[in-house]
Amino acid sequence: MTRQALKFGRPGRVGLCLGALLLSWLPAAAQGRLDAQYEATLAGIPVGKGSWTIEVGDDQFSATASGGTSGLLNAIAGGSGNGTSQGRVVNGALIATNFVGSTTTYRKSETIHITLANGNVKEFNIDPQPPVDPGRLPVPDAHRRGVFDPMTGSILRVPGTIDPLSPEACHSSAAVFDGRMRYDLKLDFKRIETVRTERGYRGPVLVCAIYFVPLSGYIPDRPVIKYLIAQRNMEVSFAPLPGTRILVPYRLVIPTPLGTAMLEATTFVTQLLPPRVAKTQ
Template identity: 40%
Template sequence: MMRVCLTAFLAVAVAGAMVAQAHADGRLEARYRMSLGGLELGRAALLIEVDDTSYIASGSGRLTGVVQAVSSGKGTAGARGAVRSGELAPRSFAMEAVSDKKTESIRLVMNGGGVTDMRVEPPVVPSLDRVPVADKDKKGIFDPMTAALVLVPGTEDPLSAKACDRTLSIFDGRHRYDLALSYERIDEVKAEKGYAGPAVVCRIAYRPVSGHKPNRAGVKYMMKNKDMFVWLAPVAGTRVLVPFRASVTTAIGIAQLEAEAFETRPLVGTRSTPAKAGLP
């Protein structure tokens, strides 16, 4: 269950969509605090750069607070792709995570929304109680980092119910799942540094497709969970929204990710290179 929560958080939980026109040219630098039941679990950072033809997204996270005294852990993730005909078209995704017990890495190469090459270490161990990932499950998907971008169509204010009108098909190298969003309300949010203003609140429904073990208690709990939400805030000067806050009710308290810094500006000058973003 916590793996699903943290994947959603570091992927920044939600989004990525097809739009009529991108109209995006901006940069976001954000820092987040992760907590469970009010106690700090970790810190995360996010960098997004997007224009009318391409995007780069990279993030990092690490365990802190009382959890760090028990177990160390940190990770990085990055994605890049094109914006074509008003659609996000992921091209590559990379993730590395290190803890006391193991090191994990995933590399995906995509073309036209489908996975053309992948490397997962350690590899997934075949199991009779695991739903196998079929070839069709790797097509028409977003990687978790690309799913951190929401491009809202039309000319009206992107901070509207349209931002939540979508179901995201996500493949992270091990699991294929859908996140179905639905509109809840508009809230006011404020970071310690940067953005202060309205955010669109979407409810999230988790729907596993393959790669999971249906009989696991954590999977069943997340499928029934009605208390998962994301707050989407704008990247200034664009029609792009990204998560400002996310919350998931768990059996031991509310797991939450919230921006402490959320700074956006026009994209000017040299963009981040794939190496800096941790991409293949």
């Protein structure tokens, strides 16, 4: 692997981009749980592993993900990260109140905190505070309203009464603020296919194209930003959470100059949670 390839594919930055491109859509009300394991590959070579747990109750939800590089990439330029989002379930929507995401690479470690209220960012900070980059576009106050944090936003809600695995479910877009950058992610229908997980889900998935549209908080001259903006072959596959109108990312595919980058579930186990019994006097 060349030095130029390593610069483009640095695990901290690429990992954040892969995680961010797991999209942002509000889910419907449900009471269910997902326990999933994922493997990341680059040109067919394993480069990382991760896990993701989502639990949605009748009035609260939580989502937790973690992952890191593995194999040869870990020996050359290791990295790891984790994220957690918590909030309330209100009228069928997941309303995040807190998000925390941490990343560690061979160069640095940082933690991002975001506090939200009804989709509006109330507070956010990056620890340690990064140096000011004159090339980074500012984020106006308006771009921190009506947004989703990256973790809560990783789930696709299918509104109305249409089939959650129908082409219409891909006709969606989302506004995301990740603590540093504000961007839109747009979906379009590609196809429906069948998958067989090593453990857990076997059945149809909804495959949508992804289009990345940064609005503020980014550095326009960065090669990875230019590359993602120009991409027209990225896609995400969604699998259903039974008993709900929620679809969860099952596979993410991003072409790169080094080969196809893929994040795919190896374990995708779902279960329905019993409704909470109200306390009586």
